[in-house]
Amino acid sequence: MNAVIIAVVLMLALSLARMHVMLSMIVAAFVGGWIGGLDMQTTLKAFNSGIGGGAGIALSYALLGGFAVAISLSGLPHLLADKILSRIGKSDEQTSHWLGQGLLFLLMLVAISSQNLIPIHIAFIPILIPPLLLVMTRLQMDRRMVACVLTFGLVTPYMFLPVGFGGIYLNEILLGKVAAAGLDVEGLSVVKAMAIPALGMVAGLLIAVLFSYRGKRSYDMQAVERTEHTEQGYNAKSLWVAGAAIVAAFVTQLYTDSMVLGAMAGFLLFSATGVIRWHESDGVLVDGMKMMASIGFIMIAASGFSEVLKTTGHIDTLVNGASDWLAGNKALAALMLLVVGLLLTMGIGSSFSTIPIIAAIYVPLCLQMGFSPLAIIALVGTAGALGDAGSPASDSTLGPTAGLNADGQHNHMRDTVIPTFLHFNLPLLAAGWVAAMVL
Template identity: 65%
Template sequence: MNAVIAAVGIMLVLSLCRVHVVVALIIGALAGGLIGGLGVQGTLSAFNGGLGGGATVALSYALLGAFAVAIAKSGLAHALADKVLALVGQQDREGAGALKWLLIALLLSVAIASQNILPIHIAFIPLLVPPLLYVLSKLQLDRRLIACVLTFGLITPYMFLPVGFGGIFLNEILLANVAKAGVDISGVNILDAMLIPALGMVFGLLVAVLFSYRGKRSYDLARIEQRERLATDYNGLSLLVAGVAIAAAFAIQLWLDSMIIGALVGFVIFSVSGVVRWKEADGLFTEGMKMMAMIGFIMIAAAGFAEVMKATGEVQTLVDGAAGLIGHNKAIGALLMLLVGLLVTMGIGSSFSTVPIIAAIFVPLGLQLGFSPLAIVSIVGTAGALGDAGSPASDSTLGPTAGLNADGQHNHIWDSVVPTFLHYNLPLLAFGWLAAMVL
């Protein structure tokens, strides 16, 4: 059996059986390394060598967690919840319904903007979502719906709009690797190539919003109050400081391209201003880091898992094997290329890293099967994006979990991973295959 298929399969099965994701990643990596012929020492060496790849993002999340707790301490979360709840008045059905759609639209807009307009990626989630948990729970909004909304906003813009992170993925990675593999891309309009796959994402979002999670779901408000409504009162100064700290954190991140420094500057502003008392700073900092510890360790373990998969050399074997099965059938060829992309991305956790791996084989294969340059770009781009939603190791699922699980009431696998896999990967497979056939 191919080591990549075995490792990803073991990791997913264990995760679905509620084995902790970090444990599932380690066991999956060990199994994949052994099946791939690395041996115990070779597997451990590759795994340890890859751990550093996730350390930067893990530390970023730990500091963002500390910053988020400081924001809660300032009373901003309390003020935001009070203000939004006031809009509902007596919680009549019409008012609650309007507020529900307003919050969904707000979160969707911010998530989209985080990829293209204000490219801060997932940094906004631990800061914006936890303060809204009280309101979301009062409205009995299903957090699985919010996970789907956030994941849509984190993925669809970069796979369709060539601005911000989309400019990196579409122009510097997708088109560059397709051209490097021998396709003339001079006449390719990237929007035309990725429009149909992007519509698949829109279809999945509509199903989640209008059908799957439209019902109400109850959460323990006391647990949310304990975590998020830390400040019993607030004043204009504390809210002003919170606003300045958030603006400074985002500005620093955009300037230095560092979530670590941005979050650190924001926390320091709270400490210096006195909103967070100096003697309380250490405790708050530790509490915030603990809140994000799970996400950080998953990211670190995922980096080690991905390194083992690469070290086995069987990612390339998987791609070559799929090419050998295709023969001259375009329909089967498109489907197998998309499925391989799904497997590779779910294991590595990064669509940006998947495209260079699969393009080297799939582009010449696409030419051999008679696909147009536009169709080849669409196939490779969709194959890369597949698996970003629904991967336990992807920041497109870890990010939403980081915000929605601030009070411990949102399971990463069953509330983020499974819903986003079903609502986005399945439509992407269908719409990506359709694009390959018609372009």
């Protein structure tokens, strides 16, 4: 039995059975270690070694949560909601529908921009999304659709556009690793190689928005209002400070490449100007930590889970074992390699970490089986991206949940993980297979 397969499947099964994702990962990590031949002490050591890798993002989430609550208390979300809701109140049902579609399009543009134009990744979500929950609830928008839109914007740009995080994924990691594995990439267009897989993501988004979640869904308005502190008023000073704090947070993060420092700069500006009184800052930070704590601890557990899987040595066994089943069949080979990539990324939680693991084995195997250089790039790039959407441990799903569950009405597994898995991983798997066959 392969420890990676057992651990990932067990983690997913326990999560779907309503066990908290963090606990599911811990249990699956120790079961995977046991199956992989590790004793308890070795598994525990690997897990403890790995959790340090998630501590930084967990601290970032906690401070971003406090920053988001501070923005809420400034009255800026209330003003934003008032402006949009006033338009909704004066509009008929058809106009409200188009307002909702416009909001979705705006969120998609912001998510895409967070990967390249302003490479802040998921930092915008806990700041932008909670203030808009009131509007979404009034429009009766299905948050599963919003989760799909956000995840699309977080994943598709880096796997197709070679700028920002896409420049790192496509040029530095994908092309760099396949070249190191023996593939001549001179003159090859990585954008052309990943175009068909990207179209698979577009197809999944269209299905989610136009068919699966186009209907209305009701949420508890009182829960949203309590979260957004709509009893707070707003004045010119608090609004200006909120705008300046957001700019300060983004500029600081871009300059230092640290979400922690960015969120801290924004929060300190609120405190220094008196919008958040000094004696209130403790409570505001605690409220923000409560909002983001679950996501942060999942990220910490995911890092430990990933480290245990690597320590078992069964990742290489899984990849090498897949090659033994192929028997020269290119179509079957492409499918099996993509499925292995899906399993690895769902367990590791990062497509950027999957490519270095699989490229060294995939490239020689694909060259031996006669795949073209473009097809190999498409295959490795898609295998790495598969599982980023739809993984309980991925920041591309944890980020949307962090924003959409600010009022406790959006379940990570049922409302983010399963919808994004179905609408993105399955079309991406099919599109990656087609790319490997036709390029």
